[in-house]
Amino acid sequence: MKVSLLLSQFCFAGLISAAFVDPLPAPRNVTWGNSGSITFADKPDLHVDGASNDVLLQAFERMWTTVTDLKWIPYSVAANITHGSVSQKKLSNITVSLSDEKSDLQLGVSETYTLDVTEDAVVIEADTVWGALHAFTTLQQLFIYNKESQNYYIENPVSIWDEPLYQHRGIMLDTGRNFLSKGKIMQQIEVMALCKLNVLHWHMVDTQSWAIEIKTYPEMIKDAYSDRESFSQEDILDIIQYGKTHGVRIVPEVDLPGHANSGWKRVDPSIVACGNTFWADTAVEPGPGQLDISSNKTIQVVKNVYKELSKLFPDNVFHIGADELQATCWNTSSGILDWYKSHPASPSKGSGFIQLLQYWVDMMYPFFTKSKRITTWQDFITDGVNVPKDTIIQTWNGGASSTKNLTSSGYDVIVSTADFLYLDCGYGGFVTNDPRYLDLAKNDEFNEGAGGSWCNPYKTWQRIYNYDFADGLTEEENKRVLGAEVALWSEQVDSTVVTQKLWPRAAALAESTWSGNKDDKGDYRAYYFTQRINEFREYLVEMGVDASPLVPKMCVKYPHTCDFYKDPLELNKWNTTTAA
Ligand SMILES: *[C@@H]1O[C@H](CO)[C@@H](O)[C@H](O)[C@H]1NC(C)=O
Ligand SMILES: *[C@@H]1O[C@H](CO)[C@@H](O)[C@H](O)[C@H]1NC(C)=O
Ligand SMILES: *[C@@H]1O[C@H](CO)[C@@H](O)[C@H](O)[C@H]1NC(C)=O
Ligand SMILES: *[C@@H]1O[C@H](CO)[C@@H](O)[C@H](O)[C@H]1NC(C)=O
Ligand SMILES: *[C@@H]1O[C@H](CO)[C@@H](O)[C@H](O)[C@H]1NC(C)=O
Numbered sequence: 016m017k018v019s020l021l022l023s024q025f026c027f028a029g030l031i032s033a034a035f036v037d038p039l040p041a042p043r044n045v046t047w048g049n050s051g052s053i054t055f056a057d058k059p060d061l062h063v064d065g066a067s068n069d070v071l072l073q074a075f076e077r078m079w080t081t082v083t084d085l086k087w088i089p090y091s092v093a094a095n096i097t098h099g100s101v102s103q104k105k106l107s108n109i110t111v112s113l114s115d116e117k118s119d120l121q122l123g124v125s126e127t128y129t130l131d132v133t134e135d136a137v138v139i140e141a142d143t144v145w146g147a148l149h150a151f152t153t154l155q156q157l158f159i160y161n162k163e164s165q166n167y168y169i170e171n172p173v174s175i176w177d178e179p180l181y182q183h184r185g186i187m188l189d190t191g192r193n194f195l196s197k198g199k200i201m202q203q204i205e206v207m208a209l210c211k212l213n214v215l216h217w218h219m220v221d222t223q224s225w226a227i228e229i230k231t232y233p234e235m236i237k238d239a240y241s242d243r244e245s246f247s248q249e250d251i252l253d254i255i256q257y258g259k260t261h262g263v264r265i266v267p268e269v270d271l272p273g274h275a276n277s278g279w280k281r282v283d284p285s286i287v288a289c290g291n292t293f294w295a296d297t298a299v300e301p302g303p304g305q306l307d308i309s310s311n312k313t314i315q316v317v318k319n320v321y322k323e324l325s326k327l328f329p330d331n332v333f334h335i336g337a338d339e340l341q342a343t344c345w346n347t348s349s350g351i352l353d354w355y356k357s358h359p360a361s362p363s364k365g366s367g368f369i370q371l372l373q374y375w376v377d378m379m380y381p382f383f384t385k386s387k388r389i390t391t392w393q394d395f396i397t398d399g400v401n402v403p404k405d406t407i408i409q410t411w412n413g414g415a416s417s418t419k420n421l422t423s424s425g426y427d428v429i430v431s432t433a434d435f436l437y438l439d440c441g442y443g444g445f446v447t448n449d450p451r452y453l454d455l456a457k458n459d460e461f462n463e464g465a466g467g468s469w470c471n472p473y474k475t476w477q478r479i480y481n482y483d484f485a486d487g488l489t490e491e492e493n494k495r496v497l498g499a500e501v502a503l504w505s506e507q508v509d510s511t512v513v514t515q516k517l518w519p520r521a522a523a524l525a526e527s528t529w530s531g532n533k534d535d536k537g538d539y540r541a542y543y544f545t546q547r548i549n550e551f552r553e554y555l556v557e558m559g560v561d562a563s564p565l566v567p568k569m570c571v572k573y574p575h576t577c578d579f580y581k582d583p584l585e586l587n588k589w590n591t592t593t594a595a
């Protein structure tokens with residue numbers, strides 16, 4: 016990333032014991048003092064300059080409860096027999112000043128904060144409550160439990176200035192292919208907040224199931240997998256509220272007009288094309304289905320569903336999908352074939368298929384944007400459809416080259432390059448009755464190489480962290496990168512495994528979007544991040560979050576004992592070209 020970073024000094028050996036605590040994500044600018052540790056008496060008092068605020072008070076309680084429940088000592092600290100003297104200086108006050116108490120949690124809201132821990136006070140300054148929440152999650156990770164005196168200390172005075180590089184730092188969860196419980200979604204929000212991810216992109220429905228309550232069309236939720244596996248609007252509001260108290264925006268997605276069958280067909284089977292075909296003839300995966308947008312009935316139903324959901328979700332952004340439209344599916348609809356007849360292919364307008372997509376965009380985008388800013392997957396643009404420039408485009412194909420093309424043509428972009436940021440990859444294929452697992456001679460690739468998952472291999476945290484997703488952009492283009500998201504599509508994910516598949520890998524994106532994957536000299540800093548993510552994972556497990564182990568615990572306890580090379584700057588010597 017060609018971004019200039021203010022270096023956190025504790026990255027470098029030299030400063031005394033400051034190497035012990037290493038919050039994730041690394042703040043933009045950290046200055047450690049060396050006058051010795053600061054002990055906290057009992058629960059500190061919170062003083063808020065200005066109107067106090069429920070979100071802030073709850074975040075403070077959450078921080079202190081976690082600190083006292085966990086009694087955390089980082090593994091590398093516990094292992095260091097030389098660490099030691101704890102001062103008698105006791106603090107009991109935390110002061111928070113906000114200059115803008117009103118700003119809502121929306122795209123682009125200020126998240127800046129400063130955190131000063133001195134021998135006299137802990138002072139947090141932030142524009143907004145959302146910035147102050149980040150100060151708390153940093154502070155929370157600085158406390159170390161002292162077994163002897165049974166209280167908590169921070170190793171040295173410290174001064175932090177912090178602000179994200181990118182305003183959109185997200186995770187995409189999919190409750191269409193498999194269901195995720197409300198509790199599991201909330202748990203992911205807790206971890207997101209801890210590592211300063213601020214957007215949960217909720218891919219709510221897909222062809223396979225429709226688990227959300229729509230009051231205008233109560234029949235839609237009959238396509239939930241079961242009554243248990245569904246979200247009432249009350250559940251949805253609970254999730255939104257939980258997100259808000261954690262500083263996490265909930266951006267809903269209803270994929271339109273593709274990936275659509277369940278739910279819609281309950282309203283009227285005629286508004287869905289190819290829903291009853293064999294999937295391999297009409298879709299990229301089971302199950303098939305796209306809205307038949309040649310019919311006015313379809314348009315009316317879509318408008319009603321959108322109207323209801325856009326009122327339910329307070330976020331100013333709504334994701335309307337536009338993923339993977341298939342011409343073969345629409346060709347099974349007589350209405351669409353008639354539409355094609357009256358819109359013959361032409362060199363200027365393209366095929367009937369492209370014209371139909373253009374008709375949809377021209378008719379629907381002005382309607383959608385009456386109430387929200389919209390995000391779509393990049394597919395329409397790849398197909399050659401003209402999409403209005405104020406649409407936010409989410410990439411998944413074409414790597415850094417896509418990002419370059421889109422930002423240079425004026426779009427704001429969210430990067431989700433499948434080759435780097437899709438967390439569902441690498442678990443093998445899921446389609447069944449598949450002879451490719453039998454006929455080994457013909458399918459060596461399938462069994463030995465790629466191994467049946469379309470986006471193989473599994474994306475390790477190192478692949479995610481080292482991805483220079485803004486490589487090759489001008490400063491102007493980089494401004495159009497709103498941020499990035501890891502995506503966890505749920506063909507093989509439900510409540511039982513979502514946590515292990517997300518964490519701690521998603522924390523790699525949390526840092527690369529917050530303070531970058533390189534230092535201010537442009538050097539890769541994965542060497543330093545290694546200990547942060549290793550300790551972060553242990554911290555999560557202690558919190559009751561089933562994050563996956565990344566290494567034998569020896570590597571956590573004794574930092575850098577598991578490095579492939581000794582040189583912290585080894586990565587810089589290698590060809591870092593990011594393939595598309
Ligand atoms: C152990 O603590 C000493 C003294 O505080 C410090 O200099 C050293 O870097 C620490 N070692 C590790 C591995 O953190
Ligand atoms: C970052 O820290 C350095 C060293 O203390 C300081 O000189 C600089 O002003 C800080 N930058 C910001 C933006 O706080
Ligand atoms: C805590 O802050 C309050 C209000 O600023 C002040 O009156 C009090 O003296 C402080 N207490 C300590 C122990 O510093
Ligand atoms: C469908 O709606 C369009 C645009 O409002 C209108 O021009 C057309 O006549 C309608 N078709 C039918 C069959 O009602
Ligand atoms: C769909 O039908 C149109 C019109 O008959 C035809 O031109 C086109 O090739 C078909 N597309 C596919 C993918 O079958």
Ligand SMILES: *[C@@H]1O[C@H](CO)[C@@H](O)[C@H](O)[C@H]1NC(C)=O
Binds near residue numbers: 412414416
């Ligand atoms: C980006 O644009 C260039 C030039 O038009 C084109 O060759 C390339 O295929 C595009 N890349 C992607 C991923 O769309």
Ligand SMILES: *[C@@H]1O[C@H](CO)[C@@H](O)[C@H](O)[C@H]1NC(C)=O
Binds near residue numbers: 590591592
């Ligand atoms: C780095 O790798 C890319 C892609 O394989 C290649 O085009 C380029 O020439 C390599 N650069 C160097 C300096 O080896």
